Amino acid sequence: MLIYLLRRLLLMVPTLLGITVLVFTVMAMSPGGISAQTLVGGMDMKPQEKQALLNYYNKRYGLDKPAAMQYLHWLNNVLPIGFVMDEQGHQGEFSFSKGMDLGTSFQYGRPVADILLERIPITLLLNLVTIPVTYLIAIFVGMKSATHRGGRFDVGMGMSMLALWSIPTMLAGVLLLGFFANVQHFQWFPTSGISSREALDMPFLPHWGAMGFVRGFLLDRLWHLVLPVLCLSYGGFAALAKLTRTSILENLHSDYARTARAKGLAEHDVLWRHVFRNSLLPLITISAGLLPSLLAGSLIVEHIFSIDGMGQLAVEAVKGRDRELVLSITWVSGFLTLIGYLLADFCYTLADPRVNYD
Amino acid sequence: MIKTVLGSESYAARVWRKTRNGVGVEVGLAWIGLLVFSAVFAPFLANSMPLLMSKDGIVSAPVLHYLSIEDAWVLASFFIVLLVYRLKLRAVQRIALFLLGAMIAAVLVNLYVSPPKLVIYDDFRSPAYTQVDWRIMPPIPYAPTDYLRDLVSKGLEAPFETTSHLHLMGTEENGADVLSRMIHACRIALSIGLIASGIALFIGVIVGGLMGYFSGIADMLGMRLVEIFEDIPTLFLLLTFVAFFGRSLYMMMVIIGITGWSGYARYVRTEFLKLRKQDYVQAAVASGLPLSSILFRHMLPNGIAPLLVAVSFGIAGAILSEATLSFLGLGVVDAPSWGQMLDQAVKSSSFNWWMAVFPGGAIFMTVFAYNLIGEAFRDAIDPKLSNDSGLE
Numbered sequence: 001m002l003i004y005l006l007r008r009l010l011l012m013v014p015t016l017l018g019i020t021v022l023v024f025t026v027m028a029m030s031p032g033g034i035s036a037q038t039l040v041g042g043m044d045m046k047p048q049e050k051q052a053l054l055n056y057y058n059k060r061y062g063l064d065k066p067a068a069m070q071y072l073h074w075l076n077n078v079l080p081i082g083f084v085m086d087e088q089g090h091q092g093e094f095s096f097s098k099g100m101d102l103g104t105s106f107q108y109g110r111p112v113a114d115i116l117l118e119r120i121p122i123t124l125l126l127n128l129v130t131i132p133v134t135y136l137i138a139i140f141v142g143m144k145s146a147t148h149r150g151g152r153f154d155v156g157m158g159m160s161m162l163a164l165w166s167i168p169t170m171l172a173g174v175l176l177l178g179f180f181a182n183v184q185h186f187q188w189f190p191t192s193g194i195s196s197r198e199a200l201d202m203p204f205l206p207h208w209g210a211m212g213f214v215r216g217f218l219l220d221r222l223w224h225l226v227l228p229v230l231c232l233s234y235g236g237f238a239a240l241a242k243l244t245r246t247s248i249l250e251n252l253h254s255d256y257a258r259t260a261r262a263k264g265l266a267e268h269d270v271l272w273r274h275v276f277r278n279s280l281l282p283l284i285t286i287s288a289g290l291l292p293s294l295l296a297g298s299l300i301v302e303h304i305f306s307i308d309g310m311g312q313l314a315v316e317a318v319k320g321r322d323r324e325l326v327l328s329i330t331w332v333s334g335f336l337t338l339i340g341y342l343l344a345d346f347c348y349t350l351a352d353p354r355v356n357y358d
Numbered sequence: 359m360i361k362t363v364l365g366s367e368s369y370a371a372r373v374w375r376k377t378r379n380g381v382g383v384e385v386g387l388a389w390i391g392l393l394v395f396s397a398v399f400a401p402f403l404a405n406s407m408p409l410l411m412s413k414d415g416i417v418s419a420p421v422l423h424y425l426s427i428e429d430a431w432v433l434a435s436f437f438i439v440l441l442v443y444r445l446k447l448r449a450v451q452r453i454a455l456f457l458l459g460a461m462i463a464a465v466l467v468n469l470y471v472s473p474p475k476l477v478i479y480d481d482f483r484s485p486a487y488t489q490v491d492w493r494i495m496p497p498i499p500y501a502p503t504d505y506l507r508d509l510v511s512k513g514l515e516a517p518f519e520t521t522s523h524l525h526l527m528g529t530e531e532n533g534a535d536v537l538s539r540m541i542h543a544c545r546i547a548l549s550i551g552l553i554a555s556g557i558a559l560f561i562g563v564i565v566g567g568l569m570g571y572f573s574g575i576a577d578m579l580g581m582r583l584v585e586i587f588e589d590i591p592t593l594f595l596l597l598t599f600v601a602f603f604g605r606s607l608y609m610m611m612v613i614i615g616i617t618g619w620s621g622y623a624r625y626v627r628t629e630f631l632k633l634r635k636q637d638y639v640q641a642a643v644a645s646g647l648p649l650s651s652i653l654f655r656h657m658l659p660n661g662i663a664p665l666l667v668a669v670s671f672g673i674a675g676a677i678l679s680e681a682t683l684s685f686l687g688l689g690v691v692d693a694p695s696w697g698q699m700l701d702q703a704v705k706s707s708s709f710n711w712w713m714a715v716f717p718g719g720a721i722f723m724t725v726f727a728y729n730l731i732g733e734a735f736r737d738a739i740d741p742k743l744s745n746d747s748g749l750e
Contacts, residue, residue, distance in 0.1 A: 015589060018582060018585075019589065022586055022587075023598055026599055027602050030603050163726060166726035168678055168725065169682075170681070171721060174714045178711060178714055182709045184709055293591070296594065299591070300686075304704075315597065326598055329594065330595070333590060333591055333594055334586075338589060
């Protein structure tokens with residue numbers, strides 16, 4: 001297992017390198033490219049100050065060098081092993097423990113690593129809440145339509161799931177925000193963010209205090225998450241429910257299910273202990289592909305609900321042509337996706353003992 | 359004696375017949391037909407100028423006078439398509455004929471159509487155009503970029519809110535009529551859907567075909583490339599491309615095309631890996647046919663069926679991508695688009711429901727229509743995956 005894990009991790013390296021090369025090429029080929037000129041936009045700066053800033057950027061990031069050199073420079077900084085660079089940008093000796101330096105964001109003037117550490121947990125929280133919700137609903141709907149095949153529930157769900165799947169996330173988000181978080185209609189949910197300012201001082205769990213009911217940090221967070229999670233999950237469960245249905249239907253008529261029934265097992269046991277477990281396999285395979293779409297979906301959801309997560313950061317970074325930030329966001333999201341694939345493969349071994357990676 | 363009856367129906371005809379076998383597909387096709395109609399005849403459906411008018415006994419058609427080069431070309435291409443459809447030709451000949459016709463039309467239109475550079479829409483509501491013997495106005499008498507300055511449109515007015523001028527779907531933030539903008543935006547949605555997925559398909563078929571045919575090292579390198587494109591969430595990649603390159607419509611098509619080919623490549627690869635060991639492919643190789651002939655004339659037609667399903671879903675995806683980019687404020691700047699209108703639904707804390715319901719509904723219906731068609735296609739091609747599967 002350990003060898004398998006190592007091999008998978010090593011295989012990630014070329015893919016991640018490829019992602020950064022691709023994104024860097026896109027940026028370098030664009031009209032204007034990435035040069036210090038595009039970054040120093042201040043109109044109210046004195047010429048000397050402008051020149052000083054230009055020089056600083058050029059020296060710090062090597063922006064006056066050819067694109068390939070810039071990329072190698074960036075790569076050297078990011079990789080945990082490489083040449084140690086001194087303040088002047090001169091190459092020092094080779095080191096195996098120099099640490100990763102993701103650079104400083106042009107836009108925010110802060111280290112990229114700090115910004116990412118702030119933003120990634122928020123996006124991950126959104127996605128990690130979404131995935132179980134998605135699966136629970138999908139399995140319930142899929143199971144019910146498979147067992148009541150051809151019935152009213154099945155036919156109705158088949159059409160409405162496809163319809164649900166076709167609703168653009170932004171339309172759902174805008175409608176939810178407009179109707180359920182708006183003074184004009186129902187102001188049931190907060191309009192933006194993932195926690196209120198006063199919730200930060202509250203205790204974690206809800207309780208009765210001197211001032212009456214205090215909702216606590218947890219409830220406040222959940223309350224803020226309702227609409228975004230709803231928005232993120234419906235597309236996923238629509239697709240998954242269809243898959244669950246097909247997969248359960250296939251297994252319901254299989255030989256082993258017939259054997260189990262012939263042995264006199266209750267239908268409930270046949271369904272949940274035999275059929276269900278085997279039907280899980282395609283669902284697990286799909287779960288890996290869910291992560292990239294969830295990350296992309298959270299980009300829209302974060303934009304609509306003004307949540308300061310990674311998606312929102314990506315939009316800002318790209319609009320501000322922030323080279324360091326764009327590069328790091330893309331490879332980190334690629335990395336998260338690859339980790340998702342790996343996790344899915346591990347879950348596969350849990351669900352199906354026949355699968356063995358050694 | 360039993361007589362065997364051989365079906366004279368071809369594979370393509372059978373798939374098409376089975377695809378048409380449902381209510382969903384009819385709805386989908388009808389909606390797309392409506393979109394095509396609005397896209398082609400947009401200037402006659404929603405415009406500020408009269409279609410026909412008679413002033414002092416002289417009959418004139420201001421719409422034709424102001425027809426832009428693009429409008430004229432779209433109209434010409436539409437009639438070429440109709441003509442090509444009526445002729446009895448092979449598919450390849452039809453496509454070639456259409457491309458040729460469209461190109462000739464483009465040249466002719468560029469030479470002969472010269473609309474006025476400046477259009478002042480307010481003029482069409484001045485006495486010069488209103489005090490006439492008779493005139494026929496388009497069904498929606500507002501152009502998409504007519505901001506109704508002379509009518510004192512405040513912008514973001516709900517449907518039927520103003521009594522002096524009627525807006526079936528309200529007005530957007532600059533004061534233009536929403537329905538008119540939606541009709542003109544059909545063109546962007548349809549063309550992006552078709553051309554972007556065409557580009558993606560082209561790249562996907564070539565890369566996937568080479569990967570599947572050669573397998574081995576080419577396959578491994580190709581798969582890494584596919585993985586790179588798959589592992590970055592597509593929207594992140596799209597954003598990067600769009601922000602660093604231009605915002606024109608054509609750039610957008612290319613960008614959505616080159617970020618969306620990885621799925622097709624996977625499909626084609628799997629099909630070709632299966633096909634390459636088949637006897638007829640071996641025979642083609644043995645008879646020394648050139649590679650392009652083996653790949654595209656012998657293997658591709660046999661592996662194309664599952665691809666059609668992917669294309670149908672791909673068109674829906676491309677339309678959605680464009681709408682999302684416009685929604686995020688990174689779309690085409692100078693033309694109306696559904697996503698960009700949807701973005702105005704929640705602005706400055708007030709919720710303008712008509713900006714969400716109508717453009718958003720149009721995006722939904724279009725995506726839904728393509729998904730319905732894709733679904734029906736899949737059921738027709740692969741009965742095992744259909745809704746009626748799993749029962750003997």
